[in-house]
Structure formats: structure tokens, C-alpha cells
């Protein structure tokens with residue numbers, strides 16, 4: 001049974017029985033609280049508070065203090081993401097706990113371990129809001145996964161743990177090294193997988209020439225990112241072209257996850273882009289039923305995501 005939504009008795013808070021259900025499922029990373037001005041995440045033995053003003057922080061800390069004993073969680077440290085400081089590359093701040101503890105740690109999702117870093121900028125290296133999609137991918141037990149915009153390769157780890165060979169592609173060699181570490185944390189040999197520090201748009205024709213084919217693909221791009229040699233990536237501009245190139249890499253019946261944090265886009269927009277690209281590439285594109293919204297996230301938050309089944313047109 002998935003944990004149920006935060007109770008109305010304690011608006012915004014995930015209750016102790018729900019936390020126990022996460023822990024029993026081997027998940028020690030999830031939201032603890034979600035409110036209009038901020039949220040609190042449990043990340044293993046640490047907490048991360050993200051909030052939009054010093055006033056919200058003060059009230060969240062008071063609420064947290066009042067709940068600590070009922071949460072019954074081992075908490076070593078509390079980190080803060082100041083969302084009111086959006087200039088440059090904001091760092092996380094240690095609010096409480098032993099400053100001599102290592103700034104890297106590991107926490108679990110569905111029994112798989114992931115490296116988290118509190119000193120690597122704004123992100124700790126793991127997106128909690130993709131839990132249902134990682135779980136779906138893992139249950140489908142693909143044979144070969146193409147993971148574009150792989151970041152720290154969480155989708156690669158989920159698929160590889162179910163026996164897949166995985167190809168992780170990201171412009172940044174640094175995050176791919178982090179991804180390899182995530183494989184090793186789970187007893188998966190990175191040398192048996194691929195980590196390609198390339199532009200996603202360039203890797204597609206490369207794999208086509210090498211005749212590699214996939215029964216699962218994940219495309220979770222940024223809305224906009226600087227590229228090498230001026231080759232910036234823009235989701236609204238580049239997604240359809242990327243997809244038309246990708247479809248010939250798909251085995252008949254392949255599964256494709258499209259995901260975006262681009263505010264104006266909903267799953268319908270992802271389907272429109274997929275269908276258009278399918279028409280151009282001669283592929284049939286069918287949407288799969290939506291997965292349940294993550295139990296710890298308020299409805300209407302998180303990325304827009306859509307699973308598609310790709311087949312050749314008959």
C-alpha cells in the first residue's frame with residue numbers, strides 16, 4: 001500500500017504512520033512538510049528546509065521543533081535552502097547539527113542508495129519528485145535504457161538494479177562521475193554500463209549509426225541550458241527535433257518517459273510534442289495512463305510527466 005496523503009488534522013505534514021510506511025518500503029528520502037512558503041525534506045538522517053522568506057523559516061522551525069518527538073526520526077542536521085536568495089549559485093547552509101560531519105551522505109529510495117551532497121550547490125543530487133517514475137521503470141524490467149539528461153543517473157540505477165544495460169548521457173562529466181558512484185553504492189558495476197558526457201542531441205545519431213536499440217528511454221531535460229560551443233538547449237524549441245531523431249532508436253513497443261518542469265507545459269503538451277515527432281518519424285505514439293501522484297507531494301506540484309509507448313506505424 002502506498003502511504004496516504006498528508007492528513008487534514010495536520011495540514012501539510014506527512015504523519016508518523018506514513019513515515020513508517022516509507023521506511024518499511026526502504027525509502028528514507030521524502031517530503032515531511034509542504035506549505036505555501038516552503039517545504040521540508042527528510043534526506044536520510046538529515047533534513048533540508050527550502051523556504052522563500054526568513055519569516056517562513058522562523059515559523060517552520062517552531063513547527064518542526066513542536067513535532068520532532070512525534071516524528072520519531074533520527075535527525076543529525078538541518079540544512080537550509082534560502083529560496084529568497086536566487087542570485088548566482090546559492091549554496092545550502094547548515095542550520096543545526098555537527099559541522100564536522102561529512103557533507104556527503106547516502107539515503108535510500110525503495111531499497112536503492114543514492115549519494116547526496118550538501119556542498120554541491122543548490123541541489124543535493126537527487127530529485128524526490130521522480131519516485132513514481134523510477135519505480136515504474138524498475139518494475140517494467142527493461143533490457144536496455146537510454147537515459148538522456150541523466151544528471152546523477154537515478155533512472156539508470158533504477159533500471160540497472162532490475163537487470164537493464166543502461167546508457168546515461170549528460171553534458172556534465174562531473175554529474176556522470178556522481179552517477180557512477182550511485183551505481184557502485186548499489187553493487188552495480190559502472191564498467192558494465194555507459195556514461196557519455198555528450199550533448200543529448202548529438203548522441204542520438206551516434207547511437208543510430210552504432211545500431212544500438214532501446215526498449216526504454218527517459219528524457220528529462222532542463223527548460224533551458226547553456227551548451228558547448230553556443231549549442232544552448234531550449235525545451236520548447238528542441239524537444240520535438242530530439243524526439244524525431246530518437247524514435248528510430250526505439251524497439252517496437254518501447255517505453256518513453258517525457259518529463260519537464262517548464263511551468264506552462266502539462267502532460268497534454270508533452271503528448272502533443274511526442275505525437276508531432278511521431279508523425280514526422282513514422283512512429284505510433286500512445287500515452288500510458290498517468291501514474292499516481294507522489295503521496296508526499298501536494299497535487300499540482302512537481303514536474304509534468306508522461307509515459308508513452310512507441311511503435312512503428314503499420
Ligand SMILES: C[S@@+](CC[C@H](N)C(=O)[O-])C[C@H]1O[C@@H](n2cnc3c(N)ncnc32)[C@H](O)[C@@H]1O
Pocket residue numbers: 125126127130148149150151152153154155169170171172175198199200201220221222225226227233
Ligand atoms: C533536470 S536535470 C535531469 C534530472 C535527472 N533526469 C534525474 O532525475 O535525476 C538536467 C540535466 O541535463 C543536463 N544537460 C543540459 N543540457 C544538456 C544537453 N544539451 N545534453 C545533455 N545533457 C544536458 C544537465 O547537465 C543536467 O544534469
